[in-house]
Amino acid sequence: MVQSDVEQPSMLRIDELAQQVGMPSRTIRFYNTQGLLPPPVMKGRTAYYTQEHFVVLGIIRELKEHQNLSLEAIKRLLEVRDQQGDVQMHMALKQRHLKSLTVGGTQVHLAQEELARQGEVTVARINELVELGLLFPFEGEQDEQLFTGDDVLLLQLYRHLEELGLPLALPSLIRFQLKQLTRSEVAAYEQHLLPRWREEGLALEQQTERFEEVMALSDTLISLLHRKLLYQG
Known part of the structure; x- marks a missing residue:
């Protein structure tokens, strides 16, 4: 029935x-x-x-x-x-x-001391993370190290991971593996996407929008595959 x-x-x-x-x-x-x-x-x-x-x-x-x-x-x-x-x-x-992480669409630039304040860490801790390649400073107009809102978020992530009992060795390993992955991604973009965009006559601004869309898709894909593989053991 x-x-x-x-x-x-x-x-x-x-x-x-x-x-x-x-x-x-x-x-x-x-x-x-x-x-x-x-x-x-x-x-x-x-x-x-x-x-x-x-x-x-x-x-x-x-x-x-x-x-x-x-x-x-x-x-x-x-x-x-x-x-x-x-x-x-x-x-x-x-x-x-x-x-x-931006203000009015403009990326926020933070000096080392301001990053330390917002991230609730010491300057020595920031220097340690820079040495490990886990923060990404760039040189400002007066040769000072500047950071972005992404670095604030990274500090928060590292702190939460350590509070859960995981060492910095894990983010360092993830960074190493992602570095290899991004090289393959860049090669794929240059081989498959850039020629197509040029043929379509896309302006640089349009290419940037397409690139950001591809990045968002790739990030979502990586996140989902990571979760699936982790639970598979």
Whole structure:
């Protein structure tokens, strides 16, 4: 005998969904009113929720609690996901993080002392990380070492890894392996992309936009493959 939609585990009432996701029913109702969730499936006067609602609630929790995004920002990312898929949503999220490291679209430049203050570390620690190739200074107009917002983020990542008990040897190894990978990436770009862009007559600005899009895709690919390979053991 074929079960009805209501009898299938994938069709849940709001209290059942709330129990599965570990979230109050009133919160789910609030997300509904804010347009963050797809409309529920109505069977008479009863609303039922599907696996898609379960997935979206998980995304909302991740973006809100771990990425510290506002509900408005989450709504925009979910709209991207709905229209273009998960990959484009992850790309949009990555681009958002990159923009957060700039002011008015301009990369922030930090002197060594300011980096130490923002990263809550000593200047000696910064020098150590520079020697290990784990921070990326460049020379300013007065031959002083300057850093960017990326270096602030790197300091935070290194600190969190060490707090979890992992040594700096791990980031150093990752850096070494990524250095080899980027050489292959650059060769692939030069062989396959640049000739095509030139044939299309793309201006330099357009080529830069295409390159950033490819970078975002590559970063997402690396992140997903890394996770899959790590859990495979």
